[in-house]
Amino acid sequence: MENIASPRVGIARERLVVVGLVAALVVVGLLSLTAGDYDMAPARVAELVGSYVFWWVQTVPARISALFGGGPAPVFTTSRDSVVLFVIRIPRIVLAALSGAALAASGAAYQGMFRNPMVSPDILGVSNGAALGAAVTILLGFSSTGVHVVSFLMGLLAVALVMTIARALGKGSSSVVVIILAGVVMSSLFSALVSLCKYVADPDDTLPAITYWLMGSFSRSGTYQNIGFLAAVVVIAGGLLMAIRWRINALSFGDDEAKAMGVGVKGTRLVLILASTLLTSATVSFCGVVGWIGLIVPHMARLVVGPNYRILLPVSMLGGAVFTMVVDDVARIIVPGEMPAGVLTALIGAPLFIYLLIRGRKEWL
């Protein structure tokens, strides 16, 4: 294990933070199962989970034989409660947690690379690109899978476009400032195109669909297929960021110093942008634009464990998962029906961010 302590933080404290966050993840996850319009007592949740596990173990032989064509696959007898729990709540909670981890990881990585704690994951236009993909496909009446796929790819394409433009502008040596400028320009272009889509959309049908999509919510994409995909992205791209964590530390000292420390700046930056873009684009394509998480969660993490990505990155991911689950619970509980998560993160995020700025100013400015 590495035990290079951060300034105010010993290894013991870092461990405590990680253990605490894992515990919070479990506890909040379990509490989330009972949160929502449809009343379900914790006892009922436990009973349903128990009966599902019992059924699953009991039917292992039957499923194996079904796999080899020996009869129909067994089906779990569903009730109203079990549908709410297994089809709606659990996937939604997992989706929220994975999204939070993804957004926090890419936000933290970008803040280091751009040497600026005010940077959020959509700085290079990935959110607006994905939003444009979604708007166009909703306009054209694609299925929800079609919307997800196109939106995800458009997010990637947007960043690829930004990087190409940055390279052209910087005559090969794309500096960080040029990358940010290209990102800002393209973001605003994509957002104009989204407005155009809204303008031509049918006001009774597709316009509200696009508008609600853009608000961001965890309620609509909770299928096991979707969370499987998002989990794979979080593991692969998050793992990639973890692998280059010490190199991200070096990048935060600027390109020249990182280069003189023997860090291949261009390659590292490319890996970082690729990983962050995958994370954000996958999240946005499933949940719409949920802002603020990628900005404030790394801030809070930095206040607690310091700026070294060795510990900052995992703590940001865990913290992002917990924070987003809590936000989603509040969104479900606070008003009958529910509230768009994107609206709620802004309502919570803005004042929290100002508070963090006042408290921790010395560290980042």
Place this chain on the structure above:
Amino acid sequence: MRFRGTAGAGAPARRDACDADRMLAVRGASVGYNGHAVLDHVSLTVAPGQIHCLLGRNGVGKTTLFRSILGFLPLLSGTVTVDGRDASQLSDRALSHVVAYVPQAGENPFAFSVRDVVALGRLSRMGVFASPSKGDREIVGSVLARLGIEYLADRPLTELSGGERQMVLIARAVAQEPEYLMMDEPTAALDLGNQAQVLRCARELADSGLGILMTTHEPDQLRMLEASGTLIMPDGTYLTGSADELLARDNLERAYGCRVTAAEHVWRPAL
């Protein structure tokens, strides 16, 4: 730590040939931005154990030359060789094993601990995806001890004074275990005490076998450091030599465009 100058008892002839190669050499270099040369046909060498100072007035191209030697800027013409190898042909990683950069104490927005900052000097010796090993951490500790700044180890970089920060950046460069140090105005904006600490440190590192190239605005530092120097003139020509050769009234007046006097009683940091 790697100390130079203990090559052992090899065949004398071969050792001479080898020693001739042991230097950081700039030959016929033209440096500048976007194809426009700021400085033309500069040649200079830094040998192990030697300090060489780059002098000249603001805007004359010191920093451009400095950045070009480090490979931050492409050379317009000429070569930079380190120990006989063409620097432009070396990867960032390979170059960082031989040449380390001590930047002016700049701003990092994040409060890294001194120990973490110095550990970054080990990056070029670690696997691409690795973390500092136990050995790396021991080297970090010994470098901090060697420079006499162990007491800073757990302090955040953002809370250090300018002089302390400069020492930390030197420590990071030394942790790279290079053969040459490139120091960019290491005493800029430092008080006398901190100037003395930084210069003494540079002298000791050179005595232990490092070659040091530094930019400075204090001609006197050539004498204090027993360094050689290159004095760049406003017209792009330059003089290279020892302190005694360079620090003459008409040289300095030509270089800096003002009258100078050799004052009898000037307080300067004593090394």
